[in-house]
Amino acid sequence: MMWRSIAGFSKSVVTRSHGSKRCFSTTIPGPCIVHKRGADILHDPWFNKDTGFPLTERDRLGLRGLLPPRVISFEQQYDRFIESFRSLERNTQGQPENVVSLAKWRILNRLHDRNETLYYRVLMDNIKDFAPIIYTPTVGLVCQNYSGLYRRPRGMYFSAKDKGEMMSMIYNWPAQQVDMIVITDGSRILGLGDLGVQGIGIPIGKLDMYVSAAGINPQRVLPIMLDVGTNNEKLLQNPLYLGLRQPRLEGDEYLEIIDEFMEAAFTRWPKAVVQFEDFQAKWAFETLERYRKKFCMFNDDVQGTAGVALAGLLGTVRAQGRPLSDFVNQKIVVVGAGSAGLGVTKMAVQAVARMAGISEIDATKNFYLIDKDGLVTTERTKLDPAALAFAKNPAEIREGASIVEVVKKVKPHVLLGLSGVGGIFGEDVLKAMRESDSCKPAIFAMSNPTTNAECTAADAFKHAGGNIVFASGSPFENIELDNGKVGHVNQANNMYLFPGIGLGTLLAGARIVTDGMLQAASECLASYMTDEEVQKGILYPSINNIRHITTEVGAAVLRAAVTDDIAEGHGDVGPKDLSHMSKEDTVNYITRNMWFPIYSPLVHEK
Numbered sequence: 001m002m003w004r005s006i007a008g009f010s011k012s013v014v015t016r017s018h019g020s021k022r023c024f025s026t027t028i029p030g031p032c033i034v035h036k037r038g039a040d041i042l043h044d045p046w047f048n049k050d051t052g053f054p055l056t057e058r059d060r061l062g063l064r065g066l067l068p069p070r071v072i073s074f075e076q077q078y079d080r081f082i083e084s085f086r087s088l089e090r091n092t093q094g095q096p097e098n099v100v101s102l103a104k105w106r107i108l109n110r111l112h113d114r115n116e117t118l119y120y121r122v123l124m125d126n127i128k129d130f131a132p133i134i135y136t137p138t139v140g141l142v143c144q145n146y147s148g149l150y151r152r153p154r155g156m157y158f159s160a161k162d163k164g165e166m167m168s169m170i171y172n173w174p175a176q177q178v179d180m181i182v183i184t185d186g187s188r189i190l191g192l193g194d195l196g197v198q199g200i201g202i203p204i205g206k207l208d209m210y211v212s213a214a215g216i217n218p219q220r221v222l223p224i225m226l227d228v229g230t231n232n233e234k235l236l237q238n239p240l241y242l243g244l245r246q247p248r249l250e251g252d253e254y255l256e257i258i259d260e261f262m263e264a265a266f267t268r269w270p271k272a273v274v275q276f277e278d279f280q281a282k283w284a285f286e287t288l289e290r291y292r293k294k295f296c297m298f299n300d301d302v303q304g305t306a307g308v309a310l311a312g313l314l315g316t317v318r319a320q321g322r323p324l325s326d327f328v329n330q331k332i333v334v335v336g337a338g339s340a341g342l343g344v345t346k347m348a349v350q351a352v353a354r355m356a357g358i359s360e361i362d363a364t365k366n367f368y369l370i371d372k373d374g375l376v377t378t379e380r381t382k383l384d385p386a387a388l389a390f391a392k393n394p395a396e397i398r399e400g401a402s403i404v405e406v407v408k409k410v411k412p413h414v415l416l417g418l419s420g421v422g423g424i425f426g427e428d429v430l431k432a433m434r435e436s437d438s439c440k441p442a443i444f445a446m447s448n449p450t451t452n453a454e455c456t457a458a459d460a461f462k463h464a465g466g467n468i469v470f471a472s473g474s475p476f477e478n479i480e481l482d483n484g485k486v487g488h489v490n491q492a493n494n495m496y497l498f499p500g501i502g503l504g505t506l507l508a509g510a511r512i513v514t515d516g517m518l519q520a521a522s523e524c525l526a527s528y529m530t531d532e533e534v535q536k537g538i539l540y541p542s543i544n545n546i547r548h549i550t551t552e553v554g555a556a557v558l559r560a561a562v563t564d565d566i567a568e569g570h571g572d573v574g575p576k577d578l579s580h581m582s583k584e585d586t587v588n589y590i591t592r593n594m595w596f597p598i599y600s601p602l603v604h605e606k
Ligand SMILES: NC(=O)c1ccc[n+]([C@@H]2O[C@H](COP(=O)([O-])OP(=O)(O)OC[C@H]3O[C@@H](n4cnc5c(N)ncnc54)[C@H](O)[C@@H]3O)[C@@H](O)[C@H]2O)c1
Pocket: 188, 189, 190, 191, 192, 280, 281, 300, 301, 305, 308, 335, 336, 337, 338, 339, 340, 341, 370, 371, 372, 373, 374, 417, 418, 419, 420, 421, 424, 446, 447, 448, 449, 452, 472, 473, 474, 492, 493, 494, 495
């Protein structure tokens, strides 16, 4: 059931990702063993080639007569799909944006359901156009409407009703091997809140990025929905809602379910990597602490986001023309003290402490944390213990001060939003950033999807000025400035790190994901951009380069796992082999192990 990775072929693919031109190699891929015949193959998206089955293969697999006679090449199938996508774009012009976005998602999803090889090929080669559909922002809309959009199952569902059954249920998954699992409980889907079982769209979208960016074999990915109920009244009232119609489990009842799932998953696939995604803050932190030393897992919202944000923050120092060591003097206001905001603040404070050789307590001096009740100070009652470390002295600025008050008083170098509240960086806040102590103030509106971004790119450049550095979690177009220059829009999204973290961890055979591995990932991303690019305000690579940056991040993560002495090797490659690899060898090893979508000859085996 397993497709071999195509040694020697994918390397050219990784470097090729610098451009957007597609190419179809003539390299002959290794065979793929299939245990079914006839129509069963046509109905299995892992093996299906649609009209692309060569005649000899049709004979061997019992497909003769089940397809129209003409054999269509992969290239022709590709072109045909792209043409139907473009024609959909033309035909839906002028229709409401949500309608168009969902229509585009549907056409891609249908291909995903039918022919995975072609799906991933069009996704990879057109990632800039298609990521906003299978990932943020459209994936948010899809989750909101999932019960209505649902046609076919994808991934696995473990519900509170499955208690005691999970160890056997996990064997219902048809693939022998699973490398990457992305799990959610649907409690905080992007900035859209509790979407219950409908949050399954997020693990699916994240794993699509794993396949396209990290070359994880799509037969070895597993999206998981842990349905412990929902507190979303609208969903509970919706007769079409597909999840458990009960309030969310809390406390030990909740933890017992997730413990059982983790035990089951790692019993069947001891070498898998599990990514936690879009859990509400309290469970994001609690599960991370509970499992990070026991299982090979990480939390993308807490740790992936932190690494991406830190890379961007270091980029803003370079963009100001200052040495990186000046990071310790940057004043940073973080709006949003949840799983993402706290993760970012913690990692950035640790970086300051390291660079300045000071304690983490002293390193918090230049950080200001704001939540829904305003500036967090030591005067705050009922403060989340994780936020306490960053609470200010109210003598400096009053408890609960608003964003605009803090910005006016602090004149920060960076204003970073992870609040989930759309438009919260209003005109007054953005205009106040003009008084920043930085020559290139940075505004990071990182909340997703687009409607939940703290401000739009256009508003940021209009009100805060053309000299800002801007980044958002969901994509915006670059802005044409009045002076004829371009206001560059960066996408500060954890997609630049999580695929590489997962890939490096997997190929290292790391037992756990250490802070050293996460730091290496962030540093790799930070140093990826050239000085020339950062001077122009370009802090992150183009999404067209995501496969290349992911390879580099994967190599950095793998090497950090070796340094931390937790790499146990992968397949035939043992820990000794890993430790003897040079940086270049590591990149080559990673590249060789990345899956690439191309039709392999199918060989039937009983
Ligand atoms: N760009 C990325 O890569 C990325 C990564 C992770 C999360 N996010 C986005 O960040 C957002 C938050 O995610 P989270 O997991 O931290 O959520 P969360 O629910 O854990 O935290 C939200 C925080 O925002 C605060 N908040 C709410 N309303 C506020 C207001 N009016 N003013 C100031 N603060 C307010 C809350 O008090 C809380 O501290 C979501 O929109 C998510 O999509 C983006």
